[in-house]
Amino acid sequence: xxxxxxxxxxxxxxxxxxxxxxxxxxxxxxxxxxxxxxxxxxxxxxxxxxxxxxxxxxxxxxxxxxxxxxxxxxxxxxxxxxxxxxxxxxxxxxxxxxxxxxxxxxxxxxxxxxxxxxxxxxxxxxxxxxxxxxxxxxxxxxxxxxxxxxxxxxxxxxxxxxxxxxxxxxxxxxxxxxxxxxxxxxxxxxxxxxxxxxxxxxxxxx
Ligand SMILES: [Zn+2]
Numbered sequence: 001x002x003x004x005x006x007x008x009x010x011x012x013x014x015x016x017x018x019x020x021x022x023x024x025x026x027x028x029x030x031x032x033x034x035x036x037x038x039x040x041x042x043x044x045x046x047x048x049x050x051x052x053x054x055x056x057x058x059x060x061x062x063x064x065x066x067x068x069x070x071x072x073x074x075x076x077x078x079x080x081x082x083x084x085x086x087x088x089x090x091x092x093x094x095x096x097x098x099x100x101x102x103x104x105x106x107x108x109x110x111x112x113x114x115x116x117x118x119x120x121x122x123x124x125x126x127x128x129x130x131x132x133x134x135x136x137x138x139x140x141x142x143x144x145x146x147x148x149x150x151x152x153x154x155x156x157x158x159x160x161x162x163x164x165x166x167x168x169x170x171x172x173x174x175x176x177x178x179x180x181x182x183x184x185x186x187x188x189x190x191x192x193x194x195x196x197x198x199x200x201x202x203x204x205x206x
Contacts, residue, residue: 041101042174042189045142048097049181052116052140055088057185060128062091066139067118068125084118100142102173115173116140116181122201123183134183138199141190142178 010018060066067087085098100115118124119138123131131137177189180199 038102038174042177042179044101045174045179046187046189048100049116049140049142049179049187050185051092051094051097052088053181053185053187055090055092056139056181057128058091059088065125065127066123069118069120084120085114100173100179116142119200128183131183135186136199137183138180139183140181142173142180 056066067084069084069087089095089098098114098116103115118140122137123139128134174189176191179187180190181187
């Protein structure tokens with residue numbers, strides 16, 4: 001109220017009301033902002049996998065087979081000419097594309113470190129054209145850790161296991177989704193339990 005001759009000022013109550021309204025608006029906007037940031041990271045991750053896909057195709061064109069690495073009994077990726085990352089990165093030459101933006105905090109001093117795992121069990125050393133269902137064959141997918149996640153001792157990727165916190169299972173970095181690079185070069189987001197075993201073994205007959 002400004003009944004007196006003094007200059008008009010907000011009363012304490014009015015100020016408190018304004019602050020309360022700002023707080024309510026902020027609490028409504030923040031989740032939306034966080035969602036937008038998560039979405040931006042997922043899009044960035046899609047771009048990474050598309051570039052990795054180009055590297056895979058260039059590798060396959062040059063070598064007539066998909067990258068050939070193997071998993072040995074000492075639990076480490078053993079290169080045939082390099083780790084799968086090294087083999088593919090020779091064609092795209094970027095450290096950044098191997099890092100999922102939703103998985104920060106990793107130190108990247110290891111040349112074979114990546115957040116994306118290769119469907120080694122099915123793809124390695126195969127001619128691209130010998131795979132009958134390229135649109136349904138996983139080449140790379142995102143995972144929440146960099147170690148032996150999602151790959152057993154024979155090199156087979158484990159699908160449908162994202163809810164499991166065991167270090168041998170897939171963990172999905174984008175809420176309930178992970179990004180998948182398919183052999184035809186497209187990238188899509190797949191929900192938890194949406195990855196079927198058949199996607200990792202595309203020679204299957206339905
Ligand atoms: Zn990602």
